[in-house]
Amino acid sequence: MSHDSSSERITTELRAWITTAAPGAMLPSTRALVAQYGASPVTVQKALRTLAGQGLVESRPGVGTFVRTVRLARPNDYGWQTAALGAPAHPVPQLSTALRNTPADVIALHSGYPDRELLPERLVRAALSRAVRSSAAVSRSPAAGLPELQAWFAAELGAGAPAGIAPPVPTDVVVLPGSQSGLGTAFRALAGAGRPLLMESPTYWGAILAAAQAGVEVIPIPSGPQGPDPEDLVRAFEQTGARAFYAQPTFANPTGAQWSPALADQVLDVVRRHGAFLIEDDWAHDFGITSEAAPLAARDDSGHVVYLRSLTKSVSPAVRIAGIIARGPARERILADVQAETMYVSGVLQAAALDVVTHPGWATHLRSLRQQLGVRRDLLAAAVRDHLPEAHLPALPRGGLNLWVRLPDATDVVRLVRDCEQAGVMVAAGNEWFPAEPTGPYLRLNYAGVNPGAFPEGARIIGRALAGQRRHPEPSI
Amino acid sequence: MSHDSSSERITTELRAWITTAAPGAMLPSTRALVAQYGASPVTVQKALRTLAGQGLVESRPGVGTFVRTVRLARPNDYGWQTAALGAPAHPVPQLSTALRNTPADVIALHSGYPDRELLPERLVRAALSRAVRSSAAVSRSPAAGLPELQAWFAAELGAGAPAGIAPPVPTDVVVLPGSQSGLGTAFRALAGAGRPLLMESPTYWGAILAAAQAGVEVIPIPSGPQGPDPEDLVRAFEQTGARAFYAQPTFANPTGAQWSPALADQVLDVVRRHGAFLIEDDWAHDFGITSEAAPLAARDDSGHVVYLRSLTKSVSPAVRIAGIIARGPARERILADVQAETMYVSGVLQAAALDVVTHPGWATHLRSLRQQLGVRRDLLAAAVRDHLPEAHLPALPRGGLNLWVRLPDATDVVRLVRDCEQAGVMVAAGNEWFPAEPTGPYLRLNYAGVNPGAFPEGARIIGRALAGQRRHPEPSI
Numbered sequence: 016m017s018h019d020s021s022s023e024r025i026t027t028e029l030r031a032w033i034t035t036a037a038p039g040a041m042l043p044s045t046r047a048l049v050a051q052y053g054a055s056p057v058t059v060q061k062a063l064r065t066l067a068g069q070g071l072v073e074s075r076p077g078v079g080t081f082v083r084t085v086r087l088a089r090p091n092d093y094g095w096q097t098a099a100l101g102a103p104a105h106p107v108p109q110l111s112t113a114l115r116n117t118p119a120d121v122i123a124l125h126s127g128y129p130d131r132e133l134l135p136e137r138l139v140r141a142a143l144s145r146a147v148r149s150s151a152a153v154s155r156s157p158a159a160g161l162p163e164l165q166a167w168f169a170a171e172l173g174a175g176a177p178a179g180i181a182p183p184v185p186t187d188v189v190v191l192p193g194s195q196s197g198l199g200t201a202f203r204a205l206a207g208a209g210r211p212l213l214m215e216s217p218t219y220w221g222a223i224l225a226a227a228q229a230g231v232e233v234i235p236i237p238s239g240p241q242g243p244d245p246e247d248l249v250r251a252f253e254q255t256g257a258r259a260f261y262a263q264p265t266f267a268n269p270t271g272a273q274w275s276p277a278l279a280d281q282v283l284d285v286v287r288r289h290g291a292f293l294i295e296d297d298w299a300h301d302f303g304i305t306s307e308a309a310p311l312a313a314r315d316d317s318g319h320v321v322y323l324r325s326l327t328k329s330v331s332p333a334v335r336i337a338g339i340i341a342r343g344p345a346r347e348r349i350l351a352d353v354q355a356e357t358m359y360v361s362g363v364l365q366a367a368a369l370d371v372v373t374h375p376g377w378a379t380h381l382r383s384l385r386q387q388l389g390v391r392r393d394l395l396a397a398a399v400r401d402h403l404p405e406a407h408l409p410a411l412p413r414g415g416l417n418l419w420v421r422l423p424d425a426t427d428v429v430r431l432v433r434d435c436e437q438a439g440v441m442v443a444a445g446n447e448w449f450p451a452e453p454t455g456p457y458l459r460l461n462y463a464g465v466n467p468g469a470f471p472e473g474a475r476i477i478g479r480a481l482a483g484q485r486r487h488p489e490p491s492i
Numbered sequence: 493m494s495h496d497s498s499s500e501r502i503t504t505e506l507r508a509w510i511t512t513a514a515p516g517a518m519l520p521s522t523r524a525l526v527a528q529y530g531a532s533p534v535t536v537q538k539a540l541r542t543l544a545g546q547g548l549v550e551s552r553p554g555v556g557t558f559v560r561t562v563r564l565a566r567p568n569d570y571g572w573q574t575a576a577l578g579a580p581a582h583p584v585p586q587l588s589t590a591l592r593n594t595p596a597d598v599i600a601l602h603s604g605y606p607d608r609e610l611l612p613e614r615l616v617r618a619a620l621s622r623a624v625r626s627s628a629a630v631s632r633s634p635a636a637g638l639p640e641l642q643a644w645f646a647a648e649l650g651a652g653a654p655a656g657i658a659p660p661v662p663t664d665v666v667v668l669p670g671s672q673s674g675l676g677t678a679f680r681a682l683a684g685a686g687r688p689l690l691m692e693s694p695t696y697w698g699a700i701l702a703a704a705q706a707g708v709e710v711i712p713i714p715s716g717p718q719g720p721d722p723e724d725l726v727r728a729f730e731q732t733g734a735r736a737f738y739a740q741p742t743f744a745n746p747t748g749a750q751w752s753p754a755l756a757d758q759v760l761d762v763v764r765r766h767g768a769f770l771i772e773d774d775w776a777h778d779f780g781i782t783s784e785a786a787p788l789a790a791r792d793d794s795g796h797v798v799y800l801r802s803l804t805k806s807v808s809p810a811v812r813i814a815g816i817i818a819r820g821p822a823r824e825r826i827l828a829d830v831q832a833e834t835m836y837v838s839g840v841l842q843a844a845a846l847d848v849v850t851h852p853g854w855a856t857h858l859r860s861l862r863q864q865l866g867v868r869r870d871l872l873a874a875a876v877r878d879h880l881p882e883a884h885l886p887a888l889p890r891g892g893l894n895l896w897v898r899l900p901d902a903t904d905v906v907r908l909v910r911d912c913e914q915a916g917v918m919v920a921a922g923n924e925w926f927p928a929e930p931t932g933p934y935l936r937l938n939y940a941g942v943n944p945g946a947f948p949e950g951a952r953i954i955g956r957a958l959a960g961q962r963r964h965p966e967p968s969i
Contacts, residue, residue: 060852068640068850070647070659091658093795093820095767099735100825104684114635114835131630140629143840147620153608155809158591163545170547181568185547192669192812195835207581208685208707221835228832230685258576290572318570332632333840335669343570348577355705356833358591358672358698363620363810364838373545375537 021054025062033071033082042080111220112443122473125441128332129463135380139331142370151362158359160190164369168338175313183340189350192360194325194337198225201294201321204348206231211257215243217448219268235450240409242274245281252289259292265308266299269419269448269459271412279311286319293320299415301329301381304389306413318343326368336368395462398474416463426456434480440473498531502539510548510559519557588697589920599950602918605809606940612857616808619847628839635836637667641846645815652790660817666827669837671802671814675702678771678798681825683708688734692720694925696745712927717886719751722758729766736769742785743776746896746925746936748889756788763796770797776892778806778858781866783890795820803845813845872939875951893940903933911957917950
């Protein structure tokens, strides 16, 4: 048995013993525990440290280790906080289903993150190990990020710049601890509390959450499998005076839409004519399947496109790194917000992220990822067609991690999600992706989660739950 | 020469060559570079990757590596952004001097961070290495943090709870990517945009920055070497209807004040009577010299104290981890804000932070740190007394990283800071620590920076600049 698992076993057994012991009781000595468990003193001490860290025991040096005296908690009345806090200024949506962790035996189609087997795990561990040995482990990064990482973000976007368009420069980049904080920053810096912000609808629930927190007034712009209609956009800009539009032009979450080059031109044109910003969230840049991401920001050097690029989902959820690229005064406004919010980002994570994306193995990984995502997408789509014949699945997405499935009109999605969960399948109700009322019953099904072999079984269970709902319509209470 | 430094040398030399080369010029082949530098192909390729990452070269597989065609940037006019952005809703202060990086030959008394030699570097590298090998490197942390780290934060605070006070439980803790984001979160969640927030004055400039970003109305409460006067606090609560007071009761930044137990009781009493929150920023918990931190939060189980504890400064600036402890609905309001802002914190950093603070070497490190801080504090204080006789240095702080030096009334602090910088000494003007107009000319001198041996020389230079100012008063223009 390894050192670690042996220490874990001792921790578990001692924890069980502690629950039956009197407060203040003395634990057996380290020597006695060594003998009892046949483990090394280091292992036993590690277990004791864990228990102390959990507040279960306390050690008195030179005396021994004791079960911590648990003070009986009387129920506290926090009622006074109600008046102090007041009602929230902006109702903040519940956290999405997409973030829930689930037991291993559940078929998980709800997640927003790629499964571990889709991550470049060896690259990530090697890159983190190198970063840990470098000076990044003990020094402070500049507020805007490590210059080399700024340069990489700028060069990656600039590589797509057509002739005649100036590519971004490294100082246009601000490094962020994940793209979620970039959303809040962009909304605060470019719209601001109480001011209107146009958003695709449906769109990423995390963006809806960030908009609520920033206190902006969200103006939903309908967006389907082809992206938004530029005429809707013109109307909204004119009616609201908004100066910013948040969108995911590439493999949008949840619809999977990728804007055509013509639509991209039209939207850029509308945005420019209205003296506005396009906040381009390129969340799925690394998740192309039959198409490549071609950021609009590469085609704009007039400062109208503010570009958000995340590495968290494609590198590792532990390497929380994103970059935001903006030009002109907007970049200053953004940097000021980022500094007030996070001051600077861990240099270890920045160095590791840069190491991964500049390693020759990264391109190899992306090729293999593309192929695996394609297989998974097709497998889940086939399962949905087979077992959910009454559902409507628009054209297959050319990238991203999700299928966006339209259910029959009368479907009670909340009941469906609950029934599926009881039957061992986690799915996400489409409702969470709408800034306003949902326009119909949708499910978002993620094909990047664990165990794609279970996709057919998962679809079968959803189909059964859907059929059950048709047979026994639940009375609304 | 090591692998890394050899690759850095090649990078540097090639970069110099590139600046003189024509755009599109082909670099020597890898084989030629290997021969030229006597380095391995891996080392040469690493250098080329670095240059590619910086956008200086591009490689065409099977062809070679080329100097990147730099497109001539025409000057862009971002004037349209002025109208789109509008004036900032809340003027955001300039970033503090305390964040500036300086060349090695400068005497740096301005910094807010302990020098690398004061960090537990071996513990940090070992802890990060272990975290990198664990599953934390490739998995997503729960939104509120790793349960073991939540438990540690709760147990550390709970260890100081007197009899009859229920210690916090692990779920009262929310883990943050550094305490700066915790300030914004606490101000948004507990006060809210447009609502009043009481703050000590002078106080931490990062808190003033976060308050400006959150859009709260800052009400300064004068606070000196003994802390605030409870009567000022009562008056401010009554006049403004504020429901929250931000303070640093332990080794306050910049004054170094530590509240007496009697003052702590009085403030807690005032806060409770006004149905308000005390936001206790325990930034210097690990920096006691002749006194220990004794958080007020340990003495409150009625949810009135919201406690912010950072590990970044004492563990490593790369391990950006802090915890916020709150009870009752306030904790929910805080968690909602944290989720909207950061979603979750890198598990690698959390695991490493926990590893460091539960390692037996941590206590040893803190004892040595205490001793070193004491020596440095006394050395700088003696230098100030020797070379700045006209400055007033209140009682020595019992902990923290700074001396707060009052200068003669007529001193032009901005000029003094500039003159010192020109003479090779970085100091921070006290002005940055006042939410409103400064009440006098102050310097904050940090004794945790590089090279304490230079403290006397630093003080001598400040003294000379001060004397020069007396001899040649600058006309105000």
